[in-house]
Amino acid sequence: MSYREELINSIEPNFIFDKKPLNRFKFNEKNNENKNLNKIEQINELKKQINSIHNCNLKNNSKNLILGDGNIDSPIMIVGEAPGEDEEKTGRTFQGESGALLEKMLQAINLKKNNIYSSYAINFRPPEDRKPTTQEIKRYSVFLKEHISIINPKIVILFGSTAMESITSTNKRISNERGKWKEIILKNKTYPLMITFNPSYLIRFPENKKFSWEDLKKIKQKILELKIKVL
Secondary structure, eight states, X not given: XXXXXXXXXXXXXXXXXXXXXXXXXXXXXHHHHHHHHHHHHHHHHHHHHHHTOOXXXXXXXXXXXXXXXXXXXXXXXXXXXXXXXXXXXXXXXXXXXXXXXXXXXXXXXXXXXXXXXXEESSSSXXXXXXXXXXXXXXXXXXXXXXXXXXXXXXXXXXXXHHHHHHHHOOOSOHHHHTTOEEEEEETTEEEEEEEEOOHHHHHHOGGGHHHHHHHXXXXXXXXXXXXXXXX
């Protein structure tokens, strides 16, 4: 049955008829804004927790806490080992020569660093850029795992043995572990991860770049399989 406007208005308060289509997307946009705000709040809280650490040689000898930067909504998160001098000065991840190499590695699979999210297994620069101890890695792994849960990526890429040990709790040779898709479960959610060589390592041992290229190709294939879009 079809009703005329007069009949409807005689039964209920006056209706306003508009030929413009309803915009049903405003609510979703607001949800996305709230989601982003919530992530920022969680990241700020995580930073406070890391800054509240006591009796830490790494923190006491470092000038700056390097948590992460990039697109917090990116489906791809990369994790390096620890900040160096350039990162400590700028407060940003993957700077200097190793950062330039990382940019080239990502560009090789059509990714830009600014469009993904990057962080470290250790958030303070180790004294004289030494390798973090197993105890230090274990201590900071709690924060890294929480960091991953907050960002909630579809793929995690671990650069270097420190990042590998932090997430997988293994201190095996990275040459034996790289290039294989693994999984980690955090808060009942499974994250696929790939282990590969750190850019700073490749600068010292460029002969291993060929292995990193194989890892990058597998990452690109996974991005295609999961139909991931990185904006």
